[in-house]
Amino acid sequence: MDHPTHTTWSWLAAATRGIRFGPDRETVRSELYGHLEDKIADLRRLHPDWTRGEIERMALSQMGDPDEIGRALARLHRPWLGYLWRVSRWASAAAAVLLALTLLTSGLPDWWRDWQWTLEENQRVQAISQALYEDGTPSWEGERLALYAPEAEARLGRCTISVDRAALWREPDGDQLYLELRLTFDRPWERGERPLYQMRAEDEQGEPLSRENGWTYRGLETGFSWVAANWVLPVEGEPPDRLTVRYFPGVDWALTVDLTREVRT
Amino acid sequence: MRHKWKALWARRPRLSRKWKLARNLLFLALSAVLILDLLDWPRLTLYGSFQKLEAAYLLTPSELVYRVDREGGTAAFLTRGESWYTLGAVHTMDEGGETLTRHSPFLTHILPADQLQVALFPIQGREGETVAVAVGLPEGAAAARLELTLEDIPLPWRYEVSEVSSLRRVSVVSSEQFTAEGEPLEEGGMIFLFPDHEDAHPDDQLCALEAVYQDTNFWEAPPPLPCRLTVWDAQGRELLTWEGTTAEDAGLFPY
Known part of the structure; x- marks a missing residue:
């Protein structure tokens, strides 16, 4: 995949500006760029005599209005879910460490033995x-x-x-x-x-x-x-x-x- | 073989973000319960640890009525339950106590709210003050006076076994009387504060009340001491004069 030109970059930035959760913005941006590249490849086959700039402008105009696409994407990608998911990942990792430390210090064997003893009793x-x-x-x-x-x-x-x-x-x-x-x-x-x-x-x-x-x-x-x-x-x-x-x-x-x-x- | 595993791993079912979030939250909840259970559901405050012990003896719900703090993470609490008062304290130990907080709670008295009793708090306050509570006072009680008469209190054992000769020469006042006026509590009962007066004694003489507390185990209230309680109504009429001893320690621990 080539690096996007300034024009393409501006179009992609405008289309994804409304997505507030960073990782989602990056994913959508690379997905859109993938589509754009496919379109550019098709146009290049159809119009081999066109310059890269002409092909790119045509491809971008076929992709649609970036502001309109951006508004639709912003509605789809709710940021709180992304932030919550990210927090939950960190919290789960912290909980796993804390649990391991507690098991080490409080003694899992004792806990297990007490439970076994209660069952038998x-x-x-x-x-x-x-x-x-x-x-x-x-x-x-x-x-x-x-x-x-x-x-x-x-x-x-x-x-x-x-x-x-x-x-x-x-x-x-x-x-x-x-x-x-x-x-x-x-x-x-x-x-x-x-x-x-x-x-x-x-x-x-x-x-x-x-x-x-x-x-x-x-x-x-x-x-x-x-x-x-x-x-x-x-x-x-x-x-x-x-x-x-x-x-x-x-x-x-x-x-x-x-x-x-x-x-x- | 390695490629097979890699392919298998790549084909594993992928969860959507929502399901990943649900999985993480479930893991967090289970971990929290397990950690808390392993730590025996710790309470982070001194009063929290006291309440936990109260609950273990079915003495909740209750409301905090009075609190006495001492340096070093120690506090005594008086709470009011449905028909009783609970008195006790929590120490923060260097070793032992609860796993996370090192709190070591104990209950010294469970006093019927409708029965006249006087109890000494198990610890003295920051300023060395001694606190007592009287419960089950007659209706209309507006003022009260509590007198403690201490006679022939033995020298605390730590002075007797001390290797420092100046400490061994210390003696306890042979007879001493302490008087405090009552402060009415909203929940009924009265609190009495006996201020520290160690300065009033010469260096080689120990205050009798101080000697009692120094000789009391840190997990107990002082032994029953002779006392006299006089109660008046708002018009200054004497409602009651009672002579007896302070209440005995109940000795309730978390184990």
């Missing part, structure tokens, strides 16, 4: 939950005495706390009441198990049911935006008809769990 807890509330086989010594469907639910902060299933078990240590306590977070990134350990249960008389030495549970399952634990509450004698779950003493919040809705199995 969830499987183990699902087996426990099946034994506790469904027809699974327990891996511990004990016999289920009753199964309840309390379907209790209450909001606390940006979280929904619920107890859908409960079961009374007779175990060598005594009778134990299991509550499937589930915390579903509105914001998945705020998901965590810390609130579970602050929960306290009391019977209808306001007597605490939780163990004195802290929070006891059999298995803790984690999902995308929720955590669920099988909370173990020791029961002496008959289980209460209703129990109340409370949080920090300063927080005016309560979840009432109705244990009168027994499920026949």
Whole structure:
């Protein structure tokens, strides 16, 4: 491809002036120049006795009015899309570098191991939950005495706390009441198990049911935006008809769990 | 073989600019989520880190009521939740803390809004001032006075183990009383500021309140201290006189 002459250059500049995104302007300009060269080659074959200047002027006049073409091209090539695309390229490159650095410093293996561990733990807890509330086989010594469907639910902060299933078990240590306590977070990134350990249960008389030495549970399952634990509450004698779950003493919040809705199995 | 690969590469499907843009934006979004998750969703400000811990303990939404700053990237916060106040602080650590910010938040108190309690902020301010809050005040409370009486406060351990003999000769004032008038808060409750008065003591004597703070772990509030609170209404009538101790530390951490 020859270099464009001054006349051609002026025509191309006028036709592409309206395209504000630089890379697009360059592409369109070279495309138009390609067309022009084809036209010049055809004219040269048809009129071998014409001078280069005559051929060029004829070719340019056949191409059309550069200002009109320029206006049409400017409408076609929206600059913001081009700029956005260019920014996205730089941002993607920066993100790739940042991601690599974060993986190197924060430790991809740990992240992967934690994820694997969560998957395995969830499987183990699902087996426990099946034994506790469904027809699974327990891996511990004990016999289920009753199964309840309390379907209790209450909001606390940006979280929904619920107890859908409960079961009374007779175990060598005594009778134990299991509550499937589930915390579903509105914001998945705020998901965590810390609130579970602050929960306290009391019977209808306001007597605490939780163990004195802290929070006891059999298995803790984690999902995308929720955590669920099988909370173990020791029961002496008959289980209460209703129990109340409370949080920090300063927080005016309560979840009432109705244990009168027994499920026949 | 090389030409084959080149030809194959040349024949790969070409995306239009719009689709390239969509692909890049998707990559950016996924990278951002992954980076933030790897960094445990960091908050860049001290208050942001405090709020993150509040949220982890389901103590949000809440509003900032009072803030005490200290040099070295440390601040204490008092926030008001639905039926409670939360008090705690955030330190910027040299090592440890959150991956990106090195923030180490902790909550010292969760105080019922309707129950009378007095709590000391876990850090002293820039000017060495000590801050306390009283919540659950009787209706109509317009003014209050808080008195702290400190007796037989032990010498902070760092003085006892110091190799500098002049430090070992330092003693703590055996009995000292601190009084502050309350500043009512819009959200209820009152704030009390006990200004630093270290200059009032000779060089070999340590202020009792200073000794308490120096002996408190940086992630805790001072231990319960005897205090007396008097509350008046707008007409100057005494509404309440209460004697007790400042609230105990709740010890809530991000781990």
